[in-house]
Amino acid sequence: MGFDLRARLAERRAQHRYRTPPLMHSSCGRTAVVDGREFLNFCSNDYLGLAGDPRIVAAFRDAADQWGVGSGASHLVCGHQSPHQALEEALAEHCGRKRALLFSNGYMANLGAVTALVGRGDAVFQDRLNHASLLDAGQLSGARSRRFAHNQPDALASLLARSDAARKLVITDGVFSMDGDEAPLPAYLDACEAHDAWLMVDDAHGLGVLDGAGRGSLWHQGVQDRVPVYMGTLGKALGTAGAFVAGSDELIETLIQFARTYVYTTAMPAAVAAATLASLDIVRRESWRREKLTALVQRFRRGAAELGYALMDSKTPIQPLLVGEDADALALSRRLRDNGLLISAIRPPTVPEGQARLRITFSAAHEEADVDRLLMSLEAACTQHAYTPAR
Numbered sequence: 001m002g003f004d005l006r007a008r009l010a011e012r013r014a015q016h017r018y019r020t021p022p023l024m025h026s027s028c029g030r031t032a033v034v035d036g037r038e039f040l041n042f043c044s045n046d047y048l049g050l051a052g053d054p055r056i057v058a059a060f061r062d063a064a065d066q067w068g069v070g071s072g073a074s075h076l077v078c079g080h081q082s083p084h085q086a087l088e089e090a091l092a093e094h095c096g097r098k099r100a101l102l103f104s105n106g107y108m109a110n111l112g113a114v115t116a117l118v119g120r121g122d123a124v125f126q127d128r129l130n131h132a133s134l135l136d137a138g139q140l141s142g143a144r145s146r147r148f149a150h151n152q153p154d155a156l157a158s159l160l161a162r163s164d165a166a167r168k169l170v171i172t173d174g175v176f177s178m179d180g181d182e183a184p185l186p187a188y189l190d191a192c193e194a195h196d197a198w199l200m201v202d203d204a205h206g207l208g209v210l211d212g213a214g215r216g217s218l219w220h221q222g223v224q225d226r227v228p229v230y231m232g233t234l235g236k237a238l239g240t241a242g243a244f245v246a247g248s249d250e251l252i253e254t255l256i257q258f259a260r261t262y263v264y265t266t267a268m269p270a271a272v273a274a275a276t277l278a279s280l281d282i283v284r285r286e287s288w289r290r291e292k293l294t295a296l297v298q299r300f301r302r303g304a305a306e307l308g309y310a311l312m313d314s315k316t317p318i319q320p321l322l323v324g325e326d327a328d329a330l331a332l333s334r335r336l337r338d339n340g341l342l343i344s345a346i347r348p349p350t351v352p353e354g355q356a357r358l359r360i361t362f363s364a365a366h367e368e369a370d371v372d373r374l375l376m377s378l379e380a381a382c383t384q385h386a387y388t389p390a391r
Contacts, residue, residue: 016326017348022034026038027051029046029049029052030370037340039337039342040342040370041363042360042366043343043359045361046236046365047362047363048239048283048289048364050237051239051240052239056239056278056279057275058278060274061271062274063271063273067081067270067274069269071268073266073267074264074266076256081270083273083274084102084268087102087277088101088244091232091246094215095207095215095216095224095230095246096215097246097248098248098249099246099247099249100244101256102242102244102268104242104265104266104267107136108262109233109244109245110134110137111260112262113229113231113255114134114138114141115260116255116260117169117198117200117254118143118169119142119143120142121167122141122144122165123145123165123167123168124144125148125156125169126145126146126147126172127147127150127172128150129150129176129179130172131204133202134171134202137171143169144165153184156188156191157194157195160191167198168195168196168197168198169200169229170192170199171199172200172201172202173201173203173204173205174210174217175203175204175205175316177205177318178318178346178350179313179314179320180314180315181312182206182210183217185199185221185223185227189223199229200231201218201231203218204232204243205236205316206232206316207233207236207237208283209293209316212287213283214237214284228247229251230245230246230247231245238283242273290364292364293363293364297316297362299372300371300374303371304378307379309321312357317363318359318361319362320346323345323356324356325356326345326347329347329356329358335381336358339380341374341377343359343360344359
């Protein structure tokens, strides 16, 4: 049979699941230029509107002048520079942890942490809707992988009670990237503590957004002192790039010794670390960004409900509009694009079968008028194109 790649690609097209990256001709921000046309951008993860902030850009530029544009080696060879160290210390302090360790991106942070902590003879328990990087990490670790029903502490507790693994690692997103809802961390921790398990939280979409100071899901839910393994990314609310894992001295030393995605990868450019330091300072001080973001989300939810659209249970900047069929989600995305709005249609395998959706995301860079324009366009999609919202 060989590698019949054309057949695989044709099948994906037939399923309305073929993906093509849009070619951007602008920086990440409130608007985006695609194919020469400007759109209002409602699909970025730049939640606090910091990706193009002039202060952060200046910090990057100044650091690039001093440190160059590449680190030249892995952290353990000669790539660990002063801005990296300063950022690790600042992130640890911000998250209330002893130490933090930088990784090139969130995928590598998750792969490195999970595979360093568990292996054969151990067990990994994951929420069914966890990010792909977490699911891959569990499989690659060699530990026995079990998945439990989304946000169901009782299902987790039942699995933990039946496990006789040497080490048990429970993993969850803090905020789920496609649903926008939050994990019930206190209940998960109760189950973990009752069954001698550790909890790891991937807070890619909570860091910077949740809690009054932007410290993320753990602080937002009051469990900051109970979670052993915390992962955050820098390319979303903080507006730069990279990721980190934070925890105890012993955890970080273990990752330095055994996390292959840390040991065998070139360190991020020091200029990125310096820019992130500037971003982290803004995140701490400018709480108005989170307040504005909350107000925009509430405005949208009120308006969408009045139009009869089915929004999922999310109070975060991720507001999924459930459509159902893949072709319908694509069609709605195209209609909005015709009206100058950039919103991606998310289809399986990223989301479960029959749950295709528009993943609408908000930023502190948006204005109330932008939300109103989005709502008007959604209303037009119903009345002008005989589109019926899922209920």
